[in-house]
Amino acid sequence: MNKLTIRFCFCVCLSAFVLSMPAVAADYLIKNGRLVTSSEAGVIDRGDILVRDGRIEQIGSVLDVPGATVIDAAGAWVTPGLFDSSTYLGLGEVESSTVRSDHRLRDSDMGAGFQVALAIDRHSQLIPITRIEGVTRAIVKPSAGSEVFAGQSAIIHLAGTRDFIVNDSNAVFVELGEGGRRYAGGSRAKALIDLVDALREAKEYSNHRRDIERARFRDLRESTLDLEALVPVLARDKPLVIDVDRASEIEMVLDRLGEFDIGIVLVGGREAWKVRDLLADRGVSVVIDPLDNIPRNFDLLATRLDNAAMLAAAGVTVAFMTSDLFGDNRTLTQGAGVAVANGMDWQDAVNAITSNAARIWGLADSYGKLERGMDADIVIWNGDPLELMSAPTTMLIKGQPVKLESRQTQLRDRYKDLRVFSR
Amino acid sequence: MIIVTRVAILMTRLLLTVVTIVFTGAARGDIADPYPSTYSPPAATEVVFTNARILVGNGDAIERGYVWLADGEIVAVGAGEPAGTGAGQQVIDVSGSWITPGIIDVHSHLGVYPSPSYAPHSDGNEATSPVTAEVWAEHSVWPQDPQFPLALAGGVTTLQILPGSANLIGGRSVVLKNVSSRTVQGMKYPGAPYGLKMACGENPKRVYGSKGSSPATRMGNMAGYRAAWIKAQDYQRKWQAYEEKLADFEASDKEDKTRPEPPGRDLQSETLVGVLEGEILVHNHCYRADEMANMIDLSREFGYRITTFQHAVESYKIADLLAENNICSAMWADWARFKLESFDGIEENAALVENAGACAIVHSDSAFDIQRLNQEAAKALAAGQRMGLDMGIETAISWITLNAARALGLEDEIGSIEVGKVADIVVWDGNPFSVYTRTKLVLIDGVVRFDRAKGIVPVTDFELGYRTGATQ
Numbered sequence: 001m002n003k004l005t006i007r008f009c010f011c012v013c014l015s016a017f018v019l020s021m022p023a024v025a026a027d028y029l030i031k032n033g034r035l036v037t038s039s040e041a042g043v044i045d046r047g048d049i050l051v052r053d054g055r056i057e058q059i060g061s062v063l064d065v066p067g068a069t070v071i072d073a074a075g076a077w078v079t080p081g082l083f084d085s086s087t088y089l090g091l092g093e094v095e096s097s098t099v100r101s102d103h104r105l106r107d108s109d110m111g112a113g114f115q116v117a118l119a120i121d122r123h124s125q126l127i128p129i130t131r132i133e134g135v136t137r138a139i140v141k142p143s144a145g146s147e148v149f150a151g152q153s154a155i156i157h158l159a160g161t162r163d164f165i166v167n168d169s170n171a172v173f174v175e176l177g178e179g180g181r182r183y184a185g186g187s188r189a190k191a192l193i194d195l196v197d198a199l200r201e202a203k204e205y206s207n208h209r210r211d212i213e214r215a216r217f218r219d220l221r222e223s224t225l226d227l228e229a230l231v232p233v234l235a236r237d238k239p240l241v242i243d244v245d246r247a248s249e250i251e252m253v254l255d256r257l258g259e260f261d262i263g264i265v266l267v268g269g270r271e272a273w274k275v276r277d278l279l280a281d282r283g284v285s286v287v288i289d290p291l292d293n294i295p296r297n298f299d300l301l302a303t304r305l306d307n308a309a310m311l312a313a314a315g316v317t318v319a320f321m322t323s324d325l326f327g328d329n330r331t332l333t334q335g336a337g338v339a340v341a342n343g344m345d346w347q348d349a350v351n352a353i354t355s356n357a358a359r360i361w362g363l364a365d366s367y368g369k370l371e372r373g374m375d376a377d378i379v380i381w382n383g384d385p386l387e388l389m390s391a392p393t394t395m396l397i398k399g400q401p402v403k404l405e406s407r408q409t410q411l412r413d414r415y416k417d418l419r420v421f422s423r
Numbered sequence: 424m425i426i427v428t429r430v431a432i433l434m435t436r437l438l439l440t441v442v443t444i445v446f447t448g449a450a451r452g453d454i455a456d457p458y459p460s461t462y463s464p465p466a467a468t469e470v471v472f473t474n475a476r477i478l479v480g481n482g483d484a485i486e487r488g489y490v491w492l493a494d495g496e497i498v499a500v501g502a503g504e505p506a507g508t509g510a511g512q513q514v515i516d517v518s519g520s521w522i523t524p525g526i527i528d529v530h531s532h533l534g535v536y537p538s539p540s541y542a543p544h545s546d547g548n549e550a551t552s553p554v555t556a557e558v559w560a561e562h563s564v565w566p567q568d569p570q571f572p573l574a575l576a577g578g579v580t581t582l583q584i585l586p587g588s589a590n591l592i593g594g595r596s597v598v599l600k601n602v603s604s605r606t607v608q609g610m611k612y613p614g615a616p617y618g619l620k621m622a623c624g625e626n627p628k629r630v631y632g633s634k635g636s637s638p639a640t641r642m643g644n645m646a647g648y649r650a651a652w653i654k655a656q657d658y659q660r661k662w663q664a665y666e667e668k669l670a671d672f673e674a675s676d677k678e679d680k681t682r683p684e685p686p687g688r689d690l691q692s693e694t695l696v697g698v699l700e701g702e703i704l705v706h707n708h709c710y711r712a713d714e715m716a717n718m719i720d721l722s723r724e725f726g727y728r729i730t731t732f733q734h735a736v737e738s739y740k741i742a743d744l745l746a747e748n749n750i751c752s753a754m755w756a757d758w759a760r761f762k763l764e765s766f767d768g769i770e771e772n773a774a775l776v777e778n779a780g781a782c783a784i785v786h787s788d789s790a791f792d793i794q795r796l797n798q799e800a801a802k803a804l805a806a807g808q809r810m811g812l813d814m815g816i817e818t819a820i821s822w823i824t825l826n827a828a829r830a831l832g833l834e835d836e837i838g839s840i841e842v843g844k845v846a847d848i849v850v851w852d853g854n855p856f857s858v859y860t861r862t863k864l865v866l867i868d869g870v871v872r873f874d875r876a877k878g879i880v881p882v883t884d885f886e887l888g889y890r891t892g893a894t895q
Contacts, residue, residue, distance in 0.1 A: 337858030389805035
């Protein structure tokens with residue numbers, strides 16, 4: 001028997017074995033949960049979820065599946081794993097001028113070609129620290145440092161396992177506003193010119209690749225790596241993510257980018273509420289930190305706590321992020337709750353950290369809802385998931401239980417009884 | 424009962440005046456109190472809130488009760504229905520609402536680091552010398568900072584504005600009432616003790632080390648504090664000697680004797696002597712447990728008291744030591760890892776400090792968190808409860824009220840809803856430990872300064888044309 005035959009036999013035999021004992025494949029059965037599906041099914045007051053092979057196999061009023069490991073939620077809230085739409089997870093352990101991190105290029109002219117996925121440390125302690133708050137997925141993003149293009153973001157899951165990168169390049173980030181002004185040489189007008197120019201050149205590049213490869217084309221301003229990164233944006237395979245706050249600038253940017261058929265996501269968006277109808281009309285999604293209401297520069301004077309509520313009410317797809325990118329990604333549910341306190345619909349706020357994030361970031365087929373076929377990122381909570389005093393009690397990421405432990409819980413346990421220490 | 428209360432109020436005020444006189448004794452200048460508060464509350468209507476759930480601030484709670492305010496003071500509080508209300512009072516049924524004391528933030532830079540935050544507005548750090556005990560934060564406060572009304576909407580009625588942490592000794596703090604005023608004098612809490620900002624750790628050594636000057640290390644930090652206190656002690660001795668000579672002179676027949684000349688004034692040492700004489704309270708920015716222990720030794724060497732450690736992210740490691748020394752810890756709920764000295768911050772910090780019998784405070788140091796100190800306290804409490812510590816919201820509310828008042832030396836005036844105290848009150852539309860709860864009313868000295876339903880909120884000059892209506 002050659003190797004191929006052996007492998008074939010192994011597969012067939014294994015399949016036969018599994019088929020004859022269906023219960024063996026049933027991994028986990030979560031029973032009696034108050035299921036916040038983030039799907040059209042809404043909240044199911046009492047329901048079960050069958051998790052098999054890392055995915056949600058069945059949801060609703062199930063089930064007794066022999067052999068499945070039963071997790072009794074006993075009426076507790078169950079949500080999809082949460083999504084933080086802006087982090088530097090794995091790119092640095094601490095925010096500091098001396099402890100270096102990998103999120104920003106300083107001495108390089110690379111722009112869109114910069115791909116942070118290549119730098120992420122899956123053993124970062126910030127991953128369990130964030131995970132413990134119910135977060136199972138996150139955008140890891142680049143920041144602009146030398147030009148308006150920051151680079152490509154990644155999506156990770158927070159199990160910390162070898163397969164932690166869900167998408168090593170899901171979007172291209174651009175910084176306009178005050179950052180863009182700085183990186184473009186002194187004016188936000190130039191930043192927008194640079195952006196439009198690069199997209200036009202990327203279009204040329206994708207139309208004349210062969211000529212360019214044979215050097216039968218004029219010299220290009222951008223590097224081929226940077227242009228390659230923009231081709232999927234022009235094909236609508238990835239969104240262009242624009243960090244911008246000022247309402248007028250949002251209008252101008254959307255007008256100028258009208259010549260391209262691209263998907264646009266705004267991040268920051270602190271004055272987005274002022275142009276919410278335009279955003280809804282153009283199908284532009286917005287990622288905001290719902291706690292951010294300080295008018296700390298002239299770009300965001302109109303920032304306010306009901307930004308999220310007004311955007312959602314206007315029909316804009318909203319997702320939430322935390323702003324404290326290294327230190328703490330722990331305010332995600334708090335921010336969602338504050339958005340509700342300031343007028344946002346509760347389910348919209350939950351969607352902003354689950355299904356809306358999935359939609360915006362191109363993950364809607366596999367994550368973001370408690371729905372058959374989705375990856376089993378599931379969190380069981382000891383209360384309303386948006387409440388300050390609630391916390392996860394059980395978490396699965398892609399069907400596997402993860403520990404609710406971190407370096408911080410270890411510190412807590414070390415110092416909880418000070419009598420063991422001598423002076 | 425009310426008459427007795429009024430007497431108590433008068434006594435408090437009298438005491439305050441005496442205290443003020445004692446404080447100004449530290450000023451060696453010709454004018455006793457050169458930068459006086461001009462705050463005086465407008466007349467307040469007599470109001471009784473009924474059917475409220477009350478978190479008293481001192482560890483007590485009232486399931487359903489009333490709070491009676493008159494002349495800017497709390498004149499009665501209790502369970503059930505108030506007796507003796509009539510035409511003289513406005514009785515407001517606040518069923519479903521919760522009442523807490525006004526929220527107190529012991530660590531804020533509003534006004535000295537206002538928004539918008541550009542260099543011309545950056546007035547919090549006199550980072551030109553590692554010891555600048557001579558500067559006073561009140562001289563940097565911009566009363567038109569739009570962050571003040573945002574904090575008010577979050578229920579903050581009193582806040583301590585500190586100089587930044589660039590320096591070993593950064594200068595005097597000031598305690599403000601969160602009221603709209605054209606001048607800082609109009610916000611200044613009458614009679615509140617001054618604080619002295621000191622800073623451990625990374626900031627001073629980074630700021631000066633990077634300029635090639637001292638301190639560049641933590642041991643350099645310690646040497647810097649010691650040098651400053653030695654100088655202050657010398658100054659104190661000089662003045663004591665002068666005052667003794669002066670007393671002798673005054674007691675003498677004065678013939679053939681010359682009146683002794685006072686020593687020259689030194690603003691830096693004046694403030695430090697104020698600390699040595701117990702009139703100015705030390706608020707020491709210090710993250711790490713080991714550095715706090717060093718600072719405690721330092722305070723013993725020079726005979727002063729540390730009132731609070733600020734940003735005390737590692738207090739949980741030495742909560743026993745802090746309890747023994749009666750030092751408050753002002754902490755964040757969950758902000759950490761933004762620099763190496765904050766690396767070991769844990770959410771259980773405040774609860775563990777409380778549990779050790781030490782004084783726990785939740786502070787903001789942030790224009791964001793100051794709007795939600797109730798939420799920060801909730802997160803800190805929840806972490807403690809999850810690890811099995813037996814404490815509830817009645818206790819956790821003290822972290823942002825009575826314990827904070829204690830750290831400011833104002834525990835006899837504010838921080839709890841008790842008869843005779845100042846009528847700083849927040850009415851919430853639900854449990855303040857819920858994320859969905861917002862303030863309804865904020866009263867300072869019995870005067871409504873924020874009313875969400877009626878749209879009463881200060882609009883700063885800066886906000887006009889830009890942000891009217893944005894504070895909510």
